[in-house]
Amino acid sequence: MELVHELPHISMAAETLFHIGGFPVTNSLVATWISMLLLIVVSWRATRRMELVPTGLQNFVETAVEIFYNGIARIRAGEQAALFLPLAGTFFFFILLSNWMGLLPGFGSIGLMVEHHGEREMIPLLRAANADLNTTLALALFSVIAIQIYGIKVRGFFRYANRFIRVGGFVDFFKNPGNPMRLVNAAIDLALIGPLEIIDEMTKLLSFSFRLFGNIFAGEVLLIVISMLLPYGAPLPFLALEIFVGYIQALIFATLTLVFITHATHAEGEGH
Amino acid sequence: MDRNLIAGLTIVLGAITPAAMIGRFSAEAMRSLGRNPEAGPPISANLILSLALTEAIAIYSLVVALAIKFVE
Numbered sequence: 001m002e003l004v005h006e007l008p009h010i011s012m013a014a015e016t017l018f019h020i021g022g023f024p025v026t027n028s029l030v031a032t033w034i035s036m037l038l039l040i041v042v043s044w045r046a047t048r049r050m051e052l053v054p055t056g057l058q059n060f061v062e063t064a065v066e067i068f069y070n071g072i073a074r075i076r077a078g079e080q081a082a083l084f085l086p087l088a089g090t091f092f093f094f095i096l097l098s099n100w101m102g103l104l105p106g107f108g109s110i111g112l113m114v115e116h117h118g119e120r121e122m123i124p125l126l127r128a129a130n131a132d133l134n135t136t137l138a139l140a141l142f143s144v145i146a147i148q149i150y151g152i153k154v155r156g157f158f159r160y161a162n163r164f165i166r167v168g169g170f171v172d173f174f175k176n177p178g179n180p181m182r183l184v185n186a187a188i189d190l191a192l193i194g195p196l197e198i199i200d201e202m203t204k205l206l207s208f209s210f211r212l213f214g215n216i217f218a219g220e221v222l223l224i225v226i227s228m229l230l231p232y233g234a235p236l237p238f239l240a241l242e243i244f245v246g247y248i249q250a251l252i253f254a255t256l257t258l259v260f261i262t263h264a265t266h267a268e269g270e271g272h
Numbered sequence: 273m274d275r276n277l278i279a280g281l282t283i284v285l286g287a288i289t290p291a292a293m294i295g296r297f298s299a300e301a302m303r304s305l306g307r308n309p310e311a312g313p314p315i316s317a318n319l320i321l322s323l324a325l326t327e328a329i330a331i332y333s334l335v336v337a338l339a340i341k342f343v344e
Contacts, residue, residue, distance in 0.1 A: 010342045076317070
């Protein structure tokens, strides 16, 4: 039971560092700001003086975006990929950078010692951005709202609304009457399929946020536990695993966003 | 019951079906690859997608297990 004593305090919620005008600033929020700043500075530096034949940083950034565009976005979204690239690409690079940054030494290991319930505890200054449910929920909200916006933009408001309040079957029937069984089909569509689609959108929020949070937080816990069992050498393969998981989760978030957007922007029956 | 035991049972029971299904999906993907090796890229793209959706179920129980273990 000695081991349990040595385990550092693992907190599922991000710890508050300080307050700005009543808003708590947590350590994962600070990490989010750092990765945002890094992305902004790098993309600004890379595109400041664009050249036809890219060199240095511009070359690197162009290669990264091209790999994402040709390898992921075009496969999932086809010709429309360029329209969705800014959103999906930002998701991909932001999540990738935050996940990998969270593995650096200093994250979770450098902190302030504070008195808490009579015990001395360390509050880390930095915590992997996606090891906080608030960050991943914010990303999920962005994604799900963007899916609706793209759907309305590409298909028009009423056509898109028909996905949730399915009156399209009735409209079709009255325009072009035929077999009355089509009315029954339309009623089933309105009463069952529409509500299911609404629930589906809610579930997307849940699955997006919990998948990313669960993977990254579980990775952190895994690394802490392994470091407690065998501090030298043993964490190395697990760090490699976490690098892989960080990439896969970024890929999955971007891919799922693209898939859902493609689904929302395509009319039913058209397929792709 | 002991909290550690409950946390362990949560992840064990929650991981059974996703594990079985992930194995099945991968086996089916391998089989289709064997039949039609040119269809590699779309098969792997769709495989990753279905694996992500399946794995999410296991992740839910993992999150619940961690919550039982670490949240007082």
